[in-house]
Amino acid sequence: MRRPSVRRLAVPLLAIGMLAPALAACSDEPADLVIYSGRNEDLVEPLLEKLEKELDANVEVRYGDSAELAAQILEEGDKTEAGLFFSQDAGALGALSKEGRLKPLPQSTLDKVDEAYRGSGGDWTGVSGRVRVLAYHPGKVATPPDSVHDLTGPEWKGRIGIAPNNASFQAFVTGMRVLEGDDATRDWLKGLKANSPKTYESNIDVLEGVDSGEVSVGLINHYYWYEKAAEEGEDKLTAKLHFLPGGDPGALVNVAGVGLLKGAGKKEGEYAQQAADFLLGKEAQTYFAEETKEYPLAAGVAPEEGLPSLDSLEAPQIDLGKLDSLKETLAMLQEVGLV
Template sequence: MSSSRSGVGALAVTVLSLPFLAACGGGADGKAADTSQDPAAESSSLVVYSGRSEDLIAPLLKDLEKATGAEVEVRYGDSAELAAQLLEEGNRTKADLFFSQDAGALGALGKNGRLAELPQKSLDAVDETFRAEDGTWVGVSGRARVIAYNSDKVKNAPTSVNDLTKPTWKGKVGYAPTNASFQAFVTGMRVMRGDDATRAWLKDFKANEPQVFEKNGAVLDAVDTGKAELGLINHYYWYEKAAEAGEDKLKARLSFPAKGDPGALVNVAGVGILKNTDADATARKAVEFLLSEQAQTYFADETHEYPLAAGVSSKDELPTLDSIGTPEVDLSKLESLDVTLEMLQEAGMV
């Protein structure tokens, strides 16, 4: 399946530069009052703002429409830009559900009070690592950061991002600095190690002359052809390529960083229900569906991501999330993307 998993871009800064807009748009000109206690007032439609691309999830949202019995209207876009739009719209928004590509955008909305608390049943379906501490969003699929390597040229692949600053790998590492997943990784490192340590790593990494690519797919292609010996990507790019071309045809292989390493970050795509929705019951049904066995199997089989609920296993024989040892990071704190972008600009990476 084609992915079209785009980067955040400079407009992502808007998510945190507009916090004062979180309270705008209320009053008589705002959206109708909360009708969650009045079933008769429930809307017969569900408006979804989706940071997940149409080619990835359109079939799944068709199934969601059947599961909820409501007409689903979808607005697609970049997750950070949609989060900024939701902050600007405030109570006037027509959105009922936000389906984000990453936890950071959900964290920004939660921080600004734009998300309703989810039912405990939905929260309990997912490990607490992959949901908001305040219960305002829940992850529905996960993706692990990995180090891709060319198996012909690399016999002992690194297991830590710290290794990528060593002279051994000078000019041999590919990465996509404008991509959302790399920026989320850097934000995670900031949360784990602090800004000074992260700034130092970026400086050393940049000095090691890594190869710059626009997208993760291009990074993987470069590793597979030997143009780059190593590459920083998300795991599913390799599994997508292996499903299309055949694993035996690939020279690229994956190294999952050691437990607790910043490079072992597992980020999530997740959902939150907007406050002031007039389709609260329907939105809750939608969240339940996305955590159901049917939807979780879709993520496992079609997008090659980690299913996070319903006890679904991946056909890709992925390492378990427990064995990966993702660092203990509050994923909601990945919302501080504006600081990360400033840091990347200082380092000359974007």
């Protein structure tokens, strides 16, 4: 008989290790698998409940920010209680890979995902993808620009919406640093800052700013538009999306992904491997396509109707594991005054 689930836990960041004894004490029995999840609980909890049933195991999920959870894992080392890290972005997985904290994945798992969306060291894999896009108000923009570099032009002064404190914006800036170098990226950020962009807390807020006409264009992830269209009806949305061509850094395809953590016991490691394969299976991939409106990366599942295929996108070619220098990106954003 399947044992009762332990409760999901949203743990204050950088306090997971200190709280671990108390958390274990409040559970009826120890977890078979502990997952550190940088993915938002509202997005993935239903899927992780399905995972728990599939494993027929006691699964505990601790939610937090991906970058800070990665830092926590590095601090815990082999003493970490987690067997699986479910990251919001590739950079946090890349940081753990660089420090040797991830176990190699079986080739059978790696082969489920195109090599562009998994770690070059074979120790993490993407499970779903998202594309950076330009949202624009068609009543204010006749022809949207084809590059984020165009947004530093004087015609865009006061017309741009961004969410500089958001992890996806910072990952995009990190991608630009990898692709074009620090000097070029700093210059672009200074030009953007000079155009007095309106700053928002989240991608959703940026999209709403574009939709209402508060700003003319905004930098977001594609799936926020598709989620809003599914909730309210596409005909209710004024904002449109432009997928940037030509390998532009503003067209970065980032992934949410998983890695198996060193330090886990044999049995928990087995559950972690099963969890990774579940997330690459048809049920989970269909969930990403239909519920979160992301790009499924495995199991032959097609993306949401209306989304261009990944193969058709002109995304920049980048080793996603190199998106690990978030601290340097944050320092640059602070230097130019965007955060």
